[in-house]
Ligand code: B12
């Protein structure tokens with residue numbers, strides 16, 4: 001699993017503070033920590049920085065680049081800011097995050113990625129809003145994102161399609177559709193484009209204590225559908241454990257067996273059943289309940305684990 | 308069941324040879340799923356896949372219709388068991404039944420008000436579907452003729468093969484009434500008759516296995532337009548039969564039950580129980596619903612229920628944005644502004660219209676949302692109202708420039724004054740019922 005470390009994100013109060021104080025150590029430490037934990041790239045989400053972009057983007061990029069060699073993923077809707085960051089990158093090939101199928105962004109951002117020889121994340125999002133069904137999302141990739149990448153000369157493996165993880169708390173019906181979208185987009189190009197999702201989005205607006213289990217279960221299913229790249233927290237040990245269960249097919253524990261099964265069944269377009277779990281094991285029951293909610297079989301409520 | 312792009316993709320060669328003019332087999336599959344290309348564009352589909360694709364692309368509930376003289380009641384084409392999963396497509400037709408032992412006079416008196424019935428509900432004309440004629444030992448041909456002298460609405464004919472023949476003689480060749488019913492005794496003759504007249508045929512049984520058996524026999528005679536007629540008559544019996552049939556068609560893709568259903572609530576006799584059964588049939592998969600009693604009050608309830616169930620739950624019923632003239636307004640009369648959600652529009656328009664007050668109603672494009680919903684979603688603000696007022700040339704209609712906002716969006720008045728400096732902006736009452744009193748004072 002190729003993890004793009006998500007921890008440098010403007011939404012986090014500590015990142016906001018560090019940015020205001022120009023605390024270079026904070027950014028360096030976070031980047032090193034993430035890479036040591038296994039991140040293959042580092043996402044830098046600095047927001048729009050409407051006024052200070054010319055200064056902020058290059059500064060953070062340089063600061064982080066001093067201490068890590070992995071690709072940096074420049075994550076913003078501010079096109080000028082992205083370019084300012086790309087200009088100072090001289091180590092690994094960067095990733096531009098992101099374009100969508102909205103006309104204006106699709107016009108500008110791929111050109112930028114091409115100019116700086118960057119990989120490009122592209123969201124299956126149109127101006128009219130986020131499509132629910134897997135087919136609609138795949139169609140956006142087929143009709144807008146891939147043709148535009150080919151037009152500006154970006155090789156398909158350098159195009160990373162993000163079919164948009166959305167929260168189970170409010171957009172529950174989108175959750176199973178994302179799994180099918182991931183499964184399908186693999187066939188959308190020849191050679192296939194990359195696919196990445198922002199995993200923790202699935203548990204936005206969910207109480208803190210139940211977020212991790214939803215993220216883990218969703219990941220196992222998404223890996224079953226063929227996901228090989230994601231933006232996530234590389235320091236989440238339990239999440240890393242699930243990746244390891246699946247990648248090493250470690251079935252030595254009941255939980256490991258269940259995650260492998262969840263992966264395999266999703267891969268085979270099947271669903272786990274009660275027979276696959278040990279109902280006396282609360283951890284396995286939590287996986288089961290999370291899967292039911294994520295597959296939109298049981299209506300989500302904050303207390304779904306207790307029901 | 309219609310296949311998704313990925314399911315279709317699995318049936319294609321997956322070689323991305325591009326001969327179909329698409330860059331990948333998946334791109335082709337997605338277009339096929341959206342029914343925007345023909346399968347024949349790919350020269351390499353295996354025969355087996357082609358057969359599977361053809362079968363899957365057949366609608367799970369066969370669409371058909373009963374036609375007469377420009378009228379049509381459509382049925383079938385449903386793809387979901389529950390409306391919220393997508394929507395229901397073919398609203399069931401309500402048919403009022405007459406019997407062939409009734410006199411011509413009786414039949415005409417019964418049929419006339421049914422044929423004339425039309426009621427406006429949020430901008431839609433609701434009407435009855437047609438008339439059913441059933442034999443009861445009288446003169447079937449004469450009964451059909453009496454009905455046809457009164458109305459051109461589509462017909463359901465219920466009788467023996469001989470009787471149906473007599474009824475059909477009275478009809479124009481272009482008509483396709485629904486013929487009822489084939490059973491294990493008469494199916495061969497019924498099949499011949501239906502075929503000769505190109506008419507849909509009902510298949511009757513109280514037992515699903517027998518029903519399937521009959522359907523298969525009729526399909527063997529090349530009949531395609533069939534309607535299933537479960538003969539259970541209790542609430543529970545009908546519910547069970549209708550649900551089983553539709554579940555088998557949609558969830559199991561079982562084509563022998565993939566047909567519209569006819570129900571006969573009229574058979575219970577009691578008018579109240581009849582309405583109850585009809586309501587159930589509207590909610591649960593009835594396509595043709597035969598009633599014995601016609602009463603505008605209950606007809607209205609049934610038709611409104613039907614309208615509410617057979618609309619797209621994701622798409623509010625809308626009216627076209629624009630300027631609506633209510634009671635012939637003049638240049639001195641005020642503008643009222645509201646959204647284009649039809650329930651909102653009608654609650655305002657009906658209130659003002661029924662009191663005979665002349666106003667100009669500016670209906671903005673708020674994507675079919677109610678006043679507060681649109682306001683909360685940013686689809687009804689001062690800028691949008693001003694833009695639509697200009698787009699529809701509101702200023703040219705009046706000499707006195709006055710515009711009234713819904714009371715719920717009083718907060719917009721300041722901004723609207725800025726957007727429309729030449730207008731006097733007023734805040735109306737919160738509820739439409741209070742508009743007449745407000746306007747009387749105002750005018
Ligand atoms: C049904 C509904 C929905 C449906 C929308 C159906 C539709 N087609 O509009 C759905 C589920 C989609 C919905 C969504 C939302 N909704 Co909503 N919704 C409602 C609900 C329950 C009823 C609305 C309704 O149909 N009213 C009936 C119509 C006829 O009323 P009306 O348009 O206001 O018209 C009356 C009067 O205004 C007056 N009137 C109308 N025109 C005029 C003109 C003049 C001149 C005058 C004088 C009077 C007048 O006459 C009418 C009859 O009295 C209301 C609650 C409520 N009590 O209103 C919440 C409500 C409007 N929704 C609300 C919200 C917040 C939302 C969302 C933003 C929620 C979200 N976070 O996503 C979304 C926005 C939609 C979007 N796309 O983004 C809030 C708005 C709060 C606020 N004041 O800001 C409400 C009030 C609920 C609440 N109390 O929180 N909603």
Ligand code: SF4
Pocket residue numbers: 319320321322323324325326327328329330331332335348349350351352
């Ligand atoms: S012609 Fe057939 S095999 Fe060739 S790319 Fe198109 S769908 Fe695939």
